[in-house]
Amino acid sequence: MESSLFFGLSTVAYILAMVAYVSYIAFRKNGIGLSATGITIFGFASQTVAILLRWKEFYQLSGMGILRSVPLTNLYESLIFFVWCLILGYLIIEFKYKNRSFGAFVTPIAVLALAFINLSGMSTGIQPLVPALQSNWLLAHVMMSFISYSMFALSFSTALMYLISSTDKRNEGSYIFWTAALGIFAAVLLAMGIDWVRYGVGMKPDAFIKSYLFKSTFRNSSGFVQLMSYAGTALLVFLVWLSGSRLKGVIETFKLSPVMLDEITYKSIAVGFPIFTLGGLIFGAIWADQAWGVYWSWDPKETWSLITWFVYAFYLHARLLRGWRGHKISVVAVFGFVAVIFTYLGVNLLLSGLHSYGSQ
Amino acid sequence: MENQQKQKSLSDRIWSFLASIKLAIIVFSLIALTSIVGTVVEQQAAPEKNLKVLGSIFGDGLAPTAYKVLDTLGFMNMYRSWWFLLLLVLFAVNLIICSIDRFPGIWRVVRTPVRPLPPDAFRNMPIKAELAVKAKPAALRESVLSSIRGIGFNAAREDEEGGFQFYAQKHAWSRLGVYITHFSIVVIMLGAVIGIFFGFKGFVNIPEGLATNLVYANTGISSQAEFDERNKLLDIMDSAQGDVGQVAKELGVSVPALTRRLRHLGIVPLGFAVRCDQFDVDYYPNSDMPKAYKSHLTVFDGGKPVLSKWIEVNEPLKYKGVTFYQSSYGVLPDTSGGVAVLELKSAKGASDVERLKVGDSFTIPGTGITGKIDEFNPALNFDEAGNPYTYSPMMTNPAIKVSLKFPDGRTATKWIAKRYPESWQLPDGNIVGLTDFWGVRYTGVQARKDPGVWVVYFGCITLALGLFVAFFVSHRKIWVRVAQDKGGSRITVAASSNKNKSAFERQIEQLKTALLTKEVSK
Numbered sequence: 001m002e003s004s005l006f007f008g009l010s011t012v013a014y015i016l017a018m019v020a021y022v023s024y025i026a027f028r029k030n031g032i033g034l035s036a037t038g039i040t041i042f043g044f045a046s047q048t049v050a051i052l053l054r055w056k057e058f059y060q061l062s063g064m065g066i067l068r069s070v071p072l073t074n075l076y077e078s079l080i081f082f083v084w085c086l087i088l089g090y091l092i093i094e095f096k097y098k099n100r101s102f103g104a105f106v107t108p109i110a111v112l113a114l115a116f117i118n119l120s121g122m123s124t125g126i127q128p129l130v131p132a133l134q135s136n137w138l139l140a141h142v143m144m145s146f147i148s149y150s151m152f153a154l155s156f157s158t159a160l161m162y163l164i165s166s167t168d169k170r171n172e173g174s175y176i177f178w179t180a181a182l183g184i185f186a187a188v189l190l191a192m193g194i195d196w197v198r199y200g201v202g203m204k205p206d207a208f209i210k211s212y213l214f215k216s217t218f219r220n221s222s223g224f225v226q227l228m229s230y231a232g233t234a235l236l237v238f239l240v241w242l243s244g245s246r247l248k249g250v251i252e253t254f255k256l257s258p259v260m261l262d263e264i265t266y267k268s269i270a271v272g273f274p275i276f277t278l279g280g281l282i283f284g285a286i287w288a289d290q291a292w293g294v295y296w297s298w299d300p301k302e303t304w305s306l307i308t309w310f311v312y313a314f315y316l317h318a319r320l321l322r323g324w325r326g327h328k329i330s331v332v333a334v335f336g337f338v339a340v341i342f343t344y345l346g347v348n349l350l351l352s353g354l355h356s357y358g359s360q
Numbered sequence: 361m362e363n364q365q366k367q368k369s370l371s372d373r374i375w376s377f378l379a380s381i382k383l384a385i386i387v388f389s390l391i392a393l394t395s396i397v398g399t400v401v402e403q404q405a406a407p408e409k410n411l412k413v414l415g416s417i418f419g420d421g422l423a424p425t426a427y428k429v430l431d432t433l434g435f436m437n438m439y440r441s442w443w444f445l446l447l448l449v450l451f452a453v454n455l456i457i458c459s460i461d462r463f464p465g466i467w468r469v470v471r472t473p474v475r476p477l478p479p480d481a482f483r484n485m486p487i488k489a490e491l492a493v494k495a496k497p498a499a500l501r502e503s504v505l506s507s508i509r510g511i512g513f514n515a516a517r518e519d520e521e522g523g524f525q526f527y528a529q530k531h532a533w534s535r536l537g538v539y540i541t542h543f544s545i546v547v548i549m550l551g552a553v554i555g556i557f558f559g560f561k562g563f564v565n566i567p568e569g570l571a572t573n574l575v576y577a578n579t580g581i582s583s584q585a586e587f588d589e590r591n592k593l594l595d596i597m598d599s600a601q602g603d604v605g606q607v608a609k610e611l612g613v614s615v616p617a618l619t620r621r622l623r624h625l626g627i628v629p630l631g632f633a634v635r636c637d638q639f640d641v642d643y644y645p646n647s648d649m650p651k652a653y654k655s656h657l658t659v660f661d662g663g664k665p666v667l668s669k670w671i672e673v674n675e676p677l678k679y680k681g682v683t684f685y686q687s688s689y690g691v692l693p694d695t696s697g698g699v700a701v702l703e704l705k706s707a708k709g710a711s712d713v714e715r716l717k718v719g720d721s722f723t724i725p726g727t728g729i730t731g732k733i734d735e736f737n738p739a740l741n742f743d744e745a746g747n748p749y750t751y752s753p754m755m756t757n758p759a760i761k762v763s764l765k766f767p768d769g770r771t772a773t774k775w776i777a778k779r780y781p782e783s784w785q786l787p788d789g790n791i792v793g794l795t796d797f798w799g800v801r802y803t804g805v806q807a808r809k810d811p812g813v814w815v816v817y818f819g820c821i822t823l824a825l826g827l828f829v830a831f832f833v834s835h836r837k838i839w840v841r842v843a844q845d846k847g848g849s850r851i852t853v854a855a856s857s858n859k860n861k862s863a864f865e866r867q868i869e870q871l872k873t874a875l876l877t878k879e880v881s882k
């Protein structure tokens with residue numbers, strides 16, 4: 001498949017771009033900044049080509065209409081599309097606000113998503129569609145969902161930067177919040193990494209996630225190991241908490257005004273929210289109605305979309321009508337994206353491990 | 361007197377509590393938080409399942425206690441629990457009262473035309489610009505007006521001492537976008553309520569060749585007695601061919617009372633019959649993954665066929681407000697009633713179609729080759745030793761074993777599989793084709809009647825429109841004042857926008873450029 005070549009190119013480009021953006025904020029050399037942008041544009045272009053090629057391959061293979069062959073049918077393809085939207089959104093912001101510093105925050109999200117694809121060994125092959133997925137609503141639904149997810153991802157990174165750059169004291173609530181969030185995030189990644197090394201190699205991702213996730217740590221059969229895992233997480237949070245001011249120092253070199261960060265957070269949500277409502281909730285409901293005769297059945301995926309919707313409705317109303325600004329509202333934006341991640345990954349990966357939902 | 365005043369302030373307080381954003385934020389949080397629990401414990405599942413789920417979260421020791429607590433609180437079927445419904449009602453009431461509370465103010469803003477701005481107010485507007493030009497005010501009227509038109513405003517003029525002022529506004533109605541959004545949410549909830557009260561969701565498995573005049577819904581059965589009653593009613597319904605009127609007369613009850621009772625027991629009479637004529641699955645090549653599955657349904661009303669259609673996933677059939685969706689399929693436990701549809705072709709071109717049961721015999725026309733169907737296998741495969749076995753409970757590879765007798769006295773046995781036409785070939789170009797093995801599968805059909813769905817869809821459309829207006833259309837006002845200043849004129853611009861101020865600022869920049877270039881070109 002030619003598409004995998006271009007996917008590989010774009011992955012490498014995004015990793016290089018991440019390095020370049022981080023060095024840019026460290027050294028503030030214009031040349032580095034320019035090359036960071038150049039590499040990102042190159043990565044974006046190859047990814048675009050790759051997606052189009054895969055679309056063509058899928059179209060030729062499936063023998064279905066062009067609209068029904070959109071490569072957005074499994075976890076792998078949707079993650080790729082998410083990264084594509086994210087980078088597009090980022091490039092627009094870079095050109096509009098003439099500021100490259102976000103790159104150091106956004107490209108790692110893209111790289112993490114791509115690394116997740118490779119590490120989890122999820123199937124990257126073109127899979128035939130089960131009948132329920134053969135609907136034109138699927139295209140509109142999945143595509144718009146991912147556009148909104150990318151907007152939410154942007155708002156998340158600016159909200160987090162806002163929190164990091166504007167908290168001072170270690171006893172401040174929002175300082176504790178972001179250090180804890182980052183610490184837990186790191187702990188979860190670490191725990192998944194340990195599982196992966198111990199059990200995951202060579203195993204199908206579904207089986208791995210269902211049976212082994214957190215088995216070496218939080219869900220270990222030994223109570224002692226469980227206890228130690230939680231203690232380790234606490235220690236990690238503590239370390240981040242101790243050294244948070246370093247990160248703050250890094251962010252400060254970005255020279256971003258808090259007002260601007262706050263504005264980008266709000267604007268990304270203001271664009272993402274209507275798209276999410278129409279594409280994620282409404283088109284999803286129409287599709288379910290056409291395929292199964294129920295537009296709403298409170299299944300976990302639907303319910304988590306609704307939870308996400310409520311968190312962002314919370315954000316909008318708190319900000320516009322209760323006048324929440326600054327730390328408080330940024331915390332809400334961070335929670336919003338946590339809900340997005342859970343809607344997208346958690347339901348398939350974690351809840352389907354707990355229950356018997358099919359995760360195709 | 362005093363008492364009355366107190367009462368009034370109490371109802372005022374209740375009103376402002378119900379209209380408050382604070383309440384909205386609390387309700388948002390409560391709905392979100394409780395819903396999270398509802399996605400972790402599986403809804404309406406067997407207790408053992410959730411004990412396992414809770415065990416993997418809290419440990420097996422605590423799981424039974426956690427289960428008991430959550431069960432008592434209604435979390436095992438939480439989206440239908442009284443407190444969750446109460447939250448939704450509170451949400452709707454909050455939304456409605458808040459809108460009623462604020463609407464008059466917004467309506468006034470929408471209806472109020474713009475007025476000219478007093479000269480000293482220009483300084484206080486959020487967007488402003490100023491420029492000096494050489495021409496006299498009187499000479500600028502046309503060019504200023506056309507510049508304002510250039511950025512899309514239709515301005516009115518008021519003459520002032522030594523000059524004039526243009527003023528305009530655009531999209532004042534966009535302030536209603538938020539109300540359309542909120543109203544739509546109420547409409548969607550209303551549609552859902554209509555569906556719950558006047559519709560049903562049912563399910564039925566129809567074997568190929570058979571018909572049903574009722575479907576099964578969730579039951580409210582709570583005792584063995586009710587269970588027995590259900591079976592008895594099903595029998596009576598069956599002998600009356602689904603005619604609720606006749607059954608009601610037999611039992612001496614009213615039709616509505618019987619219908620309610622049936623509904624309680626999970627039985628929904630359709631008032632007409634639906635027959636599954638045929639069911640079929642297409643597979644992806646060299647795979648057992650279904651590409652499409654479909655049923656040919658015929659509706660009988662008053663005993664006469666009125667409508668036939670192939671239904672597929674995403675392609676339902678509708679009749680009298682009831683929609684039938686292809687949902688699942690399966691194989692009957694007893695396949696002895698199955699009929700093989702054989703396409704018999706001789707090399708010379710004679711052909712025939714026969715419908716035969718296992719044990720029946722056939723002749724290929726014009727050849728003298730005869731055969732007999734010995735066996736049926738729903739999912740034929742061969743093990744390493746070459747022995748046939750059934751590899752799947754679904755009918756993934758239907759095949760028949762035939763024993764053949766040729767005119768020259770030779771005999772042979774052969775497996776013929778529906779999905780593999782190569783297996784149909786006999787020597788000398790004769791063909792025994794298995795085109796269907798009919799009557800051993802059932803189609804799983806979801807039946808739904810939801811008179812509220814159009815209300816929901818309407819609400820969805822207006823919700824999308826409302827959100828679009830609320831976020832992307834802004835109410836903009838602009839004032840341009842031209843006053844005599846020394847030999848020439850001073851043009852002052854003031855503007856405001858209720859959202860996306862920076863985009864409007866760019867437009868004002870355009871306006872400035874236009875004013876200057878027009879001035880110069882004079």
Ligand code: HEM
Nearest residue numbers: 313316320379380381384451454455458466538541545830
């Ligand atoms: C989840 C459901 C809800 C959604 C999706 C929603 C959506 C919105 C949106 C999009 C806006 C405009 C924000 C902006 O202009 O940026 C808004 C404003 C507003 N919402 Fe909601 N809303 C919801 C529930 C509620 C509830 C329950 C209340 C009840 C108090 C409420 C009260 C308001 C008010 C008062 C405004 C401001 C209106 C104005 O500017 O005059 N909303 N809402």
